[in-house]
Amino acid sequence: MPYLTLLRRPFVVRLLAGSLVGRMPSAMAALAIALTLREAGAGYRLVGLATGVFAVAGAIGGPLLGRLVDRTGQPRVLIASAVVSGLGYVLLALAPGSLYGSLGGAVVAGAAAPPLEPCLRALWPELVPEGEVQSAYAVDAGAQEVVFIAGPLAVAGAAALGPAPLALWLAAGLGLLGSLVMATARPSRDWRTRTRDAHWLGPLRSPALLLLLVALFGAGWALGGFNVFSVAYAEQHEVPGGAGLLMPLSAFGALLGAVGYGALRWTADAPLKAVALCAGMAGAYWLVALVPGPAGACLVAVGTGVFFAPLLTVSFGLVGELAPDGTVTEAFAWLVTLIGAGVAAGSAVTGLLLADGTLPAAAALGACGVTGGALVLALSRGRLALPVAVRETTDTA
Incomplete structure (x- = not known):
């Protein structure tokens, strides 16, 4: 094991x-x-x-x-x-x-x-x-x-x-x-750290890292939107435990995804894994936009988390590779910050939409966020996959 x-x-x-x-x-x-x-x-x-x-x-x-x-x-x-x-x-x-x-x-x-x-x-x-x-x-x-x-x-x-x-x-x-x-x-x-970085931008001077962080902002946007959507859904549907059940089910799905991914031997390169996992997460959130019944909503809630934890896992490895020397801790901190910012923005905008809109529209908004993240990863896959030496030469050119 x-x-x-x-x-x-x-x-x-x-x-x-x-x-x-x-x-x-x-x-x-x-x-x-x-x-x-x-x-x-x-x-x-x-x-x-x-x-x-x-x-x-x-x-x-x-x-x-x-x-x-x-x-x-x-x-x-x-x-x-x-x-x-x-x-x-x-x-x-x-x-x-x-x-x-x-x-x-x-x-x-x-x-x-x-x-x-x-x-x-x-x-x-x-x-x-x-x-x-x-x-x-x-x-x-x-x-x-x-x-x-x-x-x-x-x-x-x-x-x-x-x-x-x-x-x-x-x-x-x-x-x-x-x-x-x-x-x-x-x-x-x-x-x-091996070197002491003195650049005022720190890890953010790496364009490849910035692209990854933007994609993770989109994933956070979907998470934040789902939190607010869960409350509104529970008010309109009879779900045992209400939003207090749907959100933990998503976290449970993430736990399952992390355990399964850690035991998996997947030989694809990290950028391709990130694209596939972010796309899978987007697919789960588009299922949320269908607004299924309570039993289906519980299953979909688990699905929203299944891809998120493996996406984080792959992203951790990419951050370690993409961060310039001497900035790795700050780079990981930016990952936490960008996901948190995405959660906050997704929650706020979804709340505003729910004030005048419908559940499907609110759920689709969250799905758009993570779909955008998947597109960013797909379009930047070549840059993320460059060897470190080549990437550094390109970034400083």
């Missing part, structure tokens, strides 16, 4: 576990902030503003922290950012009734969120043999789905045990714990 062999490698379980624990706050934040502010009597306008500010701050802070890691190493950045982000959650927990306290806490918690995802992905080639790197990325992508299933459950459990701000205290503690576990591991302490 490739996964058992992978997990037996030194430090793999420790680093994966630390990363997952430290990532829990990102999966808890939106619900924890909303419950805390509502318990303090805040209106939905402030709830939406605070959760939006948290997301935007994270999108800005992630690449900046990734650049710091590339220049100074992982431990100091991970621990310092976890402490600062934790203080943001504490401020939110202590002052939920204050406009400035709520927004300030959301900004600090989001912007300083420790870059555990990009740090772990930068470490995988150092932790496992070259032949197991894709399996490692698949495990990482699948574990990410577990985080986004467990995060809301942790918030619900904390809310059941005490006041809503307890979930924010828990998020602060988990972020610091996970960062400490990862930052004190020898591979994290020893990791250094």
Whole structure:
């Protein structure tokens, strides 16, 4: 079993576990902030503003922290950012009734969120043999789905045990714990980039990487649109558990896709895999646009996730190849940011369309996003497949 062999490698379980624990706050934040502010009597306008500010701050802070890691190493950045982000959650927990306290806490918690995802992905080639790197990325992508299933459950459990701000205290503690576990591991302490990149654009000066990130923005757009579509669908159809069933089913599909892809021996080159997987994801989202009945909707929800995790897995490998020397952590952070930006944009635009449109139109909008991503990958496949030396010569010409 490739996964058992992978997990037996030194430090793999420790680093994966630390990363997952430290990532829990990102999966808890939106619900924890909303419950805390509502318990303090805040209106939905402030709830939406605070959760939006948290997301935007994270999108800005992630690449900046990734650049710091590339220049100074992982431990100091991970621990310092976890402490600062934790203080943001504490401020939110202590002052939920204050406009400035709520927004300030959301900004600090989001912007300083420790870059555990990009740090772990930068470490995988150092932790496992070259032949197991894709399996490692698949495990990482699948574990990410577990985080986004467990995060809301942790918030619900904390809310059941005490006041809503307890979930924010828990998020602060988990972020610091996970960062400490990862930052004190020898591979994290020893990791250094081969060169120190001084270009102000960092990894974004690679046109091939930019094309990949644009395609992933389209995939994120589809995810965000599906989240909003699920709520509207559940209001019009009798689905057990409503949107609370459809969205976890998509995450479950992604987990299945990650496990299946990691065990698969697919010999095609990475750009072709990315095109095929993004096209498969687009096909699943066009099935959503058919707006099937509840049973069909549940099956299609699983299908929307099946292709996403393998697409992430292939993308992780491509980012590692496309990023200029000395920028790999920042490049992985940009991947997280672009997908998150796509989710936010897809959610917002789908919500606006649902105000005046129909379910099929809203679902088709999400499908258009990921279809556009597949077209970008197909048209840029030749550039993505160039050998590194040739690509660098072309990019600097």
